[in-house]
Amino acid sequence: MAKTGSxxxxxxxxxxxxxxxxxxxxxxxLVGDTNHLADGALNRTGREASGDLSKMPIHMADIGSDNYEQEFSLDLLAAEQATLAEVDSALARIEKGEYGACVECGHRIKKSRLNAIPYTHYCIDCATERDQESRG
Structure with a gap:
């Protein structure tokens, strides 16, 4: 499908x-969530770096659990930031008068899809096609 800018x-x-x-x-x-996740994930290392070991785990399993929790929080943070970028992109498309048009084929994205994913760039047909191409 050809990309249209019309x-x-x-x-x-x-x-x-x-x-x-x-x-x-x-x-x-999302801004609130990302701030909370960043504070939670990064403050732990900040306390440890400053020498505050009062909550420092003593057992190796505790250290592993803490590392897993921090990595999980950072992964969530990355996902939230990606969604935030998509939301900002959708808001920019509204400002430009381009919102609701599929960026791939140019056809109108159905309201039911926008109600579910208001920041989507693609109509359901193009999204399905892209998903199949990425799997194939």
Whole structure:
């Protein structure tokens, strides 16, 4: 499928307004989540680096558990930051008048899909095709 920049499937400003509000709320939540995850994952190492060993695990299994928890938190943080970038991209598309048009084929993304994933770039057909190509 050829990429089109015509925006022929884009929603009007009025049609995009509810999605813009949803995206803004999602963005605020994600910013809070990423700040919390970053603080939780990085403060542990900050305490240890500063010499505060009062909560330092004594047993090797505890150290392994702490490392796993930190790595898990950092993975969650990366995923949240990626979603935040997608939300910011969707908000930019609203500002440009391009929101709701599939970036692959240019057709209008159905409202049911936008209700489920308001920051999506692709209509269901193009998303399915991309998913199959990545698996194949």
């Amino acid at each position: 925006g022929k499937g884009a929603y009007t400003a009025e049609e995009a307004r509810p999605y813009q509000e949803t995206l803004r709320m999602l963005r605020a939540r």
